[in-house]
Amino acid sequence: MSNRDKILSAVKQNQPTLVSLPEVAQFDKYFTESITEFKKVCEGIGATLHFTDSYESIILLLEEQFATARPVVTSIPELAAINSSSAIFNSPQEYENIELVVIKAQLGVAENGAVWITEADVLERALPFITQHLAVVLHKDMLVATMHDAYKLIGKDNYGWGTFIAGPSKTADIEQSLVLGAHGPRTMTIFIMGTLL
Amino acid sequence: MNAKKQDHAALSEIFNKDEERVNWHDETLWWVRQKRDKAAFGVPEWEALRETASAIKHHTLSNLHDYLTTFEQKAVENGIVVHWAAGAKEHNDIVLSLLNKAGTNKMMKSKSMLTEELHLNEFLKEQGIETIDTDLGERIVQLLEEPPSHIVLPAIHRKKEEIGALFHIHLGTPEGNADPKLLTYAARLNMRDVFLTRKVALTGVNFAIAETGEFVVCTNEGNADMGAHLADIHIASMGIEKLIPQRDHLAVFLRLLTRSATGQPITTYSSHFKTPRKGKEIHIIIVDNGRSVQLGREDFRASLKCIRCGACMNTCPVYRRSGGHSYHNSIAGPIGAILAPNLDMKEYADLPFASTLCGSCSNVCPVKIDIHQQLYKWRQIIVQEGYATPAKKAAMSGMNFVLSNPGVFRAAGKAGRWVLRHAPYIAANKFDPWYKHRELPQAPKASFNEWYRKNREQHE
Numbered sequence: 001m002s003n004r005d006k007i008l009s010a011v012k013q014n015q016p017t018l019v020s021l022p023e024v025a026q027f028d029k030y031f032t033e034s035i036t037e038f039k040k041v042c043e044g045i046g047a048t049l050h051f052t053d054s055y056e057s058i059i060l061l062l063e064e065q066f067a068t069a070r071p072v073v074t075s076i077p078e079l080a081a082i083n084s085s086s087a088i089f090n091s092p093q094e095y096e097n098i099e100l101v102v103i104k105a106q107l108g109v110a111e112n113g114a115v116w117i118t119e120a121d122v123l124e125r126a127l128p129f130i131t132q133h134l135a136v137v138l139h140k141d142m143l144v145a146t147m148h149d150a151y152k153l154i155g156k157d158n159y160g161w162g163t164f165i166a167g168p169s170k171t172a173d174i175e176q177s178l179v180l181g182a183h184g185p186r187t188m189t190i191f192i193m194g195t196l197l
Numbered sequence: 198m199n200a201k202k203q204d205h206a207a208l209s210e211i212f213n214k215d216e217e218r219v220n221w222h223d224e225t226l227w228w229v230r231q232k233r234d235k236a237a238f239g240v241p242e243w244e245a246l247r248e249t250a251s252a253i254k255h256h257t258l259s260n261l262h263d264y265l266t267t268f269e270q271k272a273v274e275n276g277i278v279v280h281w282a283a284g285a286k287e288h289n290d291i292v293l294s295l296l297n298k299a300g301t302n303k304m305m306k307s308k309s310m311l312t313e314e315l316h317l318n319e320f321l322k323e324q325g326i327e328t329i330d331t332d333l334g335e336r337i338v339q340l341l342e343e344p345p346s347h348i349v350l351p352a353i354h355r356k357k358e359e360i361g362a363l364f365h366i367h368l369g370t371p372e373g374n375a376d377p378k379l380l381t382y383a384a385r386l387n388m389r390d391v392f393l394t395r396k397v398a399l400t401g402v403n404f405a406i407a408e409t410g411e412f413v414v415c416t417n418e419g420n421a422d423m424g425a426h427l428a429d430i431h432i433a434s435m436g437i438e439k440l441i442p443q444r445d446h447l448a449v450f451l452r453l454l455t456r457s458a459t460g461q462p463i464t465t466y467s468s469h470f471k472t473p474r475k476g477k478e479i480h481i482i483i484v485d486n487g488r489s490v491q492l493g494r495e496d497f498r499a500s501l502k503c504i505r506c507g508a509c510m511n512t513c514p515v516y517r518r519s520g521g522h523s524y525h526n527s528i529a530g531p532i533g534a535i536l537a538p539n540l541d542m543k544e545y546a547d548l549p550f551a552s553t554l555c556g557s558c559s560n561v562c563p564v565k566i567d568i569h570q571q572l573y574k575w576r577q578i579i580v581q582e583g584y585a586t587p588a589k590k591a592a593m594s595g596m597n598f599v600l601s602n603p604g605v606f607r608a609a610g611k612a613g614r615w616v617l618r619h620a621p622y623i624a625a626n627k628f629d630p631w632y633k634h635r636e637l638p639q640a641p642k643a644s645f646n647e648w649y650r651k652n653r654e655q656h657e
Contacts, residue, residue, distance in 0.1 A: 004281035007485045011437065012262040014493030019259045021442060022252040024449060027242040041462060092427050093393050111240075111452075112462035125474060126426035129419045129466075130392075147448035147463075154444070160472035164451075166463050169419035173334035173350065175357045176225055177377035182333060183388060184419025184466070 024148065031111040031145040035192060038143055041113035045167035046180050047188040055079055058137065058191050062102065065189070069099035069133060075123050076104055076137060092126035101131035101185075105138040107153055108190070109164070111146045115190065116154065118162035125161050134168070134185040140194040204547035204586075206630075209519035222354060223517040229350070230511040232460025233561065240452065250449050251565040254502035257440050258492060264407040264440045265483065271410025272481060275472045280482045285315035288484050292317060292399065292432060293324055295480060299430050301396045307414070307421035308332045309401030310348050310505060311434050311484060313527040317399075328399075329391050331420040333384050340367050346521025348528055349458050349507035354520050388420070398424030402435035402481075403467075403504070404450060408443050411471035412481065415454065415464040422468050431479045433470070437488050438501040450504060453563035457506040491539045496574045500535045502564040509558035509568055515551050524548060531558035535571040538579065546584035549575035607646070614640040 001009075031037070039049045052058055055078040062082060066072070071084035073095070079102055089095060103122055105115035115136055119125060128134050144150050154162070169184030180186060203211075213219055237243045257264055269279045282288035296304060304321065306312065306328050318328045318339075330339045334351035338344065340363055345351030352360070361375035368383045400421045404413040412433055414421045425431040441450065447467075455461045473479040492498050510516045510530030521529035526537040526545060531552060537545035549572045558568040579585060580593065599609050616623050617640035625637045643651075 002281070003283045003287055006283055007281055007437065007483070007489060008262055008265060010485070010489035011265065011492060014489055015261050016255075016259045016492075016495070016498065019252075019256050021256045022249055024249055024446070025242075025245055027245065030241045045461065045465075096389075096393060109463075114463050114467070124426070126423070129422045129426065147452050148445070151445040151448045156444075159469070160474075161468065161470055163422070163466055163468040164463060166461075166465050169417065169465055171333045171381055171418050172459070173332070173337065173352055174360055174377040174380055176228065176350070176353075177357070179378050179381040181385065182381065182418035182420070183331065183385060183392070183423050 027146075027148070029145065033110055033143045033145045033149075035110075035140060035143060038108055038110040038113065038192075041110065042167065042190060045113050046170060047113060047167045047190055049190050049192060051192050053194060058102075058193075061191075062100070062135065066100050066133060066135075071098055072100040072102070073098050073123070073127065073131070074102040075121060075127075076102060079137075089124070092124045092130065095124065095127060095130045098127075098131045100133045100135065101127050102135045102137070103128060105136040105142075105165075105190075107142040107144055107150055108138045109144055109147060109150050112166055114150075114164040114166040116150060116162065116164055118157070118159035120159065128163075128165060129169075129184045131185055133187045133189070134165070135189040135191065136165075137191045137193055140192050143192075203525070205519065205523050205525070205551040206547065208523035208525060209551075212520040212523055213518070218356075219518055219520075221356075222520060225353065226511045226517045229459060230508070230561070233457055233508055233511065234460075236456035236460040236462065240456070246449055246453055247563055247565050250453055250504075250563060251502060253441060253446055253449065254564055255499075257442060258438070258498060258501055261437065261440065261492065264442060265437060268405055268407045268410055268440060269483075271408070273410070275410045276479075277410065277473065278478065278480045280480060282482050282484045282486075284484075284486045285317075285320075288315050288434065288482055288486070289317050289320040291480075291482050292434075293321065293326070295430060295432060296321075296326055296397055299396050302326045303395050304328045304397045304399060305331050305391050305395045305424045305428070306399040307401065307416060307424055308335055308351075309399065309434055310345075310528060311401060311436055311486075312399065313344065315434075315484070315486065317434075329388075329395075331388055331391065331424055332416070332418060333381060336384060336388070337363065344522070344527065346529060347507060347510055348505050348530075354522065392423045392427050395424070396428055397430045397432065398428035399432040399434060400425055402433050402439050403454070404441050404447060405435055405439045405481075406442075406444050406447070407440055409471065411444070411469050412439075413447060413451075413467055413469050415451075415467050417459075417461075417465045419466055422466055425468075425470070426474070429477055431470070431473070431477070432482065433479065434482045434484060436484050436486070438503075454504055454506055457508040457561065457563040487540045491536075494539065497535060497539065497571055499566050500532065500539075500568075500571060502566055503532055503536075504564055506563055508561040508563065512557045512561050514553060514555065514557070519551065524551065531568045531572065532566070535566075535568060535575060538575050542579060542582060543584050546579045547586075549573075549579060550589075607644070610644050614642070614644070618642075 107116045168180045168188045169182040171182040337352040346354040357375040364370040402412045403415045516530040534548035556569040
C-alpha cells in the first residue's frame, strides 16, 4: 500500500463520528472600520501612516522621506515618475539592492493593522520582502473592521499568492527585545488615499 | 546521547542550578503571557472565537479523510505536487530526492516544528546536505548545536551576552557586543546571501485550506517569504492536522494565533500560497507520523487541534521554571507532554508527570484543548502500561496497601505524626523529593478521626 493510501485508510478508520461544521457567528460590532483606530494599531506595530488625497502629494512625501533611497520600484502606474529605472528584472534576485518599493494594498484591517496584497499588486512575490523599505497605498474605502470582513471581501478571489502584511518585518528572538527589520523591510509606510485632514 | 536517558526531573535539576537564570526565564515567559492577556482582553468575542475555533477543528478531525483528499485534489489542480509520508524516513527521503533532483546540497528552511520532530536537519547532514535555518531564533540554536527550547521563541533560554559571543565567532560581530539590534542586523546581512543563492526552500505550514488547496505560512521576520519567493523549489511540510475546511475560517484562526502566541494582533506576514510562480515548483509533503493513531485515541485526539501558539508553555509554572530542554522532546511544555507519549510511551513516560495539573494551560489554549485533563489521563495509562518509574510504582503500591487497610492507615498516620514531631529528620532529608524547596508542616497531635471521637464523646 502506498503512503497515501496507508495514511488515508488509518485516518478513515480512526476519525471520530462526524460532527457538524459550526457557523461563524456575526460578532457585535466592537471593531469598526475607523481610520483613527487603524492608525493607532498600525503605529503600535511599527508602521507610519499618512493621509493623502492625491498621488502628487504621495510623490512629494516619498521624495522628502526617502530622499536618499535609490533604487525605487513601484507597480502603481500613477507613481511611475518615481521609478528609478525602467529596466526589466528577469529574476527576483535582481531586486537585491532595491531600497524602496511602493505598491497598492487591496484592503486594510482596523483590528490588527494588516493590509492585503496579492500577486496582482506586485511585480514579483519577493518584492515586498526584499526591499529595505516598503510603502503601500490604501484607499480609505477599503478599510474593514475585522478579519471576518476582510475574508468576505477576498471571497473566492483566484490569486496565486496573497499576503497580509502588518508593519515592518520584526523579531524579538534575542531576549524578547523587539527589533524592527529582521529579514524583510525595515520600515513600512501606509498612505491612506482619499482623506482630507 | 546520554542526555536522552535523563528524565524531566533530572534535566530540570540541571536547569535549576542557576537560580538567577531560572528567575529570568520565568519572568520573561510570564511577561509574554501578560502580553497575551492584554491582546485577548482587547477582543470582546475572544471566548466565542476560542469556542468556534475548537468546534471547527473538531469537525475537521471528524471528516479528516475527505478534507485531506479534497485538499490534495485542489492543490494538484493549482499546480502543486503533493507527497504523502507515513513517518520521518519517508518525509526525509522525499526532501532528499527533491534536493538531488535540483542538483544542490544546500537548503534554507524557515520555522517548522514538524521537521524538528522528524529530525530532518540531522538526516540531511548525514547525507552531505547543509541546511540553514533562516529564523533568527532557530539560527541561534542551530549555531549553538542545540534544539529549540520553545516552539515560538526557540532561543528564549539564552541570554544576549551568549548570543553576542556566538555571533562574534560565527558572524564576526565585535567581541563583547550584546546589543540585540546590532546582532539582529548582523544576522540579517549574513542571511541575505543565503536567500539570494539557495535554490530550495523548505517552510512549515500553519493552515491548509481544503476548499482551495492553498496553505498559509505565518512569520514575523519575513524569512519564509524570502526563501519561498527566491527559490526554484518550495517544499512545504505539514502534519495531517493542519487542515481547515474553508478560506474564511482563517479569520477565526488568524485572530487567535498571534494574540495567543506573543500578544501581537497578527503576525507581520500571513502568506497564502496557492500556485507556484511561473516555471517554479511547490511541493507539499503531508505527514502522518503517529497522528492517525492519536486520532483514534478518544481521550487524546483533541491534542490534534493544536495551532502551535505556545501559550500553554508561557503560562505553565513548570515549563517556566524547568526550561524547554528538560522535556527532551521537539515540542516542550504541556502540549508537548500530551503529544509525545503517543509517539513513544516509554521514552516520554515522565512528561505527563511534569505538571501541577493547575489547568492554566487549558485556560489559555486558543482552541480549548483540555490539556491538563489529558495530562491526568496519560498518567493513568502510563502506570497501567507499566511505564512508571520503579520508585513511583513502589510508592503507589505502598499507598494502595495503606489506603485500603483502615488499621494500617491509622497506625501509619500515628507513626507519621510522631516522626514529624519528634524526629523530623527521618522524613525531612534529601531522599524525600517532597522536602526539596519545602518545609514540612507542623504535625498535629491527633488525627481528625481521634479528635472527632473525643469531641463527640464530650458532647453526647
